[in-house]
Amino acid sequence: MPNHLTPDRLEAYIEQTLDGGERAVVESHLATCAHCEGELSDLRALFEALESLPELAPSAGFTDRVMQGVRVRRPLLERVNEWLDEWLGRVAPSTNRGWAIATTVAAMPVLVVAATVWWVLSQPAVSAQEIWVFASGRTAMTLAMGWEWTLTSFAGSGLAAWLTGIAQLAGSLGRAELGLAAAVFATMMVVSVYVLYDNLFRSNARRIEHASYSF
Amino acid sequence: MDYGKLSDQDVILYARKGRDSAFRELIRRYERPVFSVIYRMVRNRELAEDLAQETFIKVLNALDRYNPKYKFSSWIFKIAHNATLDHLRKKQPETLSLEGSPHAETQDQVDATSFAAVDNAESPEDYTHSKELGSEIEAAIQRLRPEYRAVIVLWHIEGRPYDEIAEIMDLPLGTVKTYIHRGRNELRGMLQHLRH
Numbered sequence: 051m052p053n054h055l056t057p058d059r060l061e062a063y064i065e066q067t068l069d070g071g072e073r074a075v076v077e078s079h080l081a082t083c084a085h086c087e088g089e090l091s092d093l094r095a096l097f098e099a100l101e102s103l104p105e106l107a108p109s110a111g112f113t114d115r116v117m118q119g120v121r122v123r124r125p126l127l128e129r130v131n132e133w134l135d136e137w138l139g140r141v142a143p144s145t146n147r148g149w150a151i152a153t154t155v156a157a158m159p160v161l162v163v164a165a166t167v168w169w170v171l172s173q174p175a176v177s178a179q180e181i182w183v184f185a186s187g188r189t190a191m192t193l194a195m196g197w198e199w200t201l202t203s204f205a206g207s208g209l210a211a212w213l214t215g216i217a218q219l220a221g222s223l224g225r226a227e228l229g230l231a232a233a234v235f236a237t238m239m240v241v242s243v244y245v246l247y248d249n250l251f252r253s254n255a256r257r258i259e260h261a262s263y264s265f
Numbered sequence: 266m267d268y269g270k271l272s273d274q275d276v277i278l279y280a281r282k283g284r285d286s287a288f289r290e291l292i293r294r295y296e297r298p299v300f301s302v303i304y305r306m307v308r309n310r311e312l313a314e315d316l317a318q319e320t321f322i323k324v325l326n327a328l329d330r331y332n333p334k335y336k337f338s339s340w341i342f343k344i345a346h347n348a349t350l351d352h353l354r355k356k357q358p359e360t361l362s363l364e365g366s367p368h369a370e371t372q373d374q375v376d377a378t379s380f381a382a383v384d385n386a387e388s389p390e391d392y393t394h395s396k397e398l399g400s401e402i403e404a405a406i407q408r409l410r411p412e413y414r415a416v417i418v419l420w421h422i423e424g425r426p427y428d429e430i431a432e433i434m435d436l437p438l439g440t441v442k443t444y445i446h447r448g449r450n451e452l453r454g455m456l457q458h459l460r461h
Contacts, residue, residue, distance in 0.1 A: 058446060096453055099402050100421035105297040106304050108314050113292045117285070119322035124283025 055079055055086045060093055273337035280328055288325055295338070296321075298423050299345045305418045306349045308407055316352060320345040335432075342425070342433045346415060353411060405455040413448030420445055 055063075055076060062068050063076050080087050124132075143149045170176055204210050220228065268276050268290040276294075279287035299320055304313035324331075324341050331340060406414055415434060419425045427445075431438045 092453060096449060103422050106301045107297050108300045108317055112296055113289055116292055116318055116321040120288055120325045122283050122285050128283060
């Protein structure tokens with residue numbers, strides 16, 4: 051019985067995965083062996099039949115049915131922009147006349163303020179310099195009162211007492227304890243910064259290995 | 266947005282940014298291949314649609330975990346393959362191995378992994394449908410054990426390379442080649458009556 055080509059080699063020949071030398075050997079055998087030639091043509095027919103099978107499509111509406119189960123998470127900024135676009139689309143005028151009215155209404159406060167300033171300055175007993183001195187004096191006084199109120203409120207608050215306690219405790223500690231406390235504090239800061247960075251900037255980069263995809 | 270010229274990886278980036286249209290593009294690209302593979306495994310349109318839908322929902326909801334180093338097609342086919350096998354194992358064990366495990370080497374092992382019942386998943390309507398597809402060959406594929414069926418469909422019909430099939434099915438490359446070789450042999454046997 052002649053040494054026929056194995057099915058493996060015939061398949062590799064059709065798949066064109068044989069190297070040049072092997073391919074030449076197979077071809078020269080095929081040229082003289084009707085049995086292997088027949089096997090090859092059978093195999094080719096099978097390959098062609100399989101490759102002619104069509105891809106099948108799911109029924110209409112498949113995409114919408116899938117999308118109903120998909121959570122599309124859009125960034126906050128994009129959602130805010132979309133909301134603004136939608137809102138502007140609703141409130142913005144759609145005609146030239148509408149825009150004219152909207153512009154007039156928007157300009158009214160400016161016109162009113164301008165008219166008031168013009169009227170005040172047109173009075174004989176009032177000058178621009180006097181108004182500036184009056185306004186800046188009142189502003190400085192209001193800021194000073196606000197600062198004083200803030201300091202007084204802080205001095206009487208629980209936070210001030212707590213900070214004072216911390217300062218007294220730190221004063222009573224030796225160098226070693228202070229160093230240890232500083233090291234713990236620094237470590238906590240570093241960990242906090244890393245956690246923030248990991249959650250804010252690296253969330254999309256978290257991946258699992260392809261080999262372990264499972265649900 | 267025209268996604269036509271973008272790679273899967275680029276479309277996925279848009280999907281991760283929350284673009285609804287990018288998700289739809291991924292579905293458009295893969296609905297036919299994924300559905301075809303599942304349908305040829307389970308031979309029931311309604312069930313195949315359910316499994317394909319489940320596959321897409323799982324994949325699209327997990328895009329954040331997709332590693333772009335690997336082909337998206339391998340990933341989605343892997344999920345589809347697993348969903349199909351899970352279904353076949355849980356719901357219709359008789360479809361799993363009519364002739365025992367392909368790993369069985371002795372008659373005892375074959376008996377231990379065989380089911381006497383024939384595959385009853387295919388309704389008369391589906392059978393008619395497969396005939397309408399012109400297909401003695403479809404029917405022959407259906408008679409293969411699931412492992413062989415999967416490699417035959419993925420290689421011959423979907424045109425996936427061996428290494429990708431190995432990844433999809435979580436099998437060594439050599440095993441994939443063995444399965445496809447055995448699958449072809451069985452098909453040739455089943456289709457012998459068509460020889461001229």
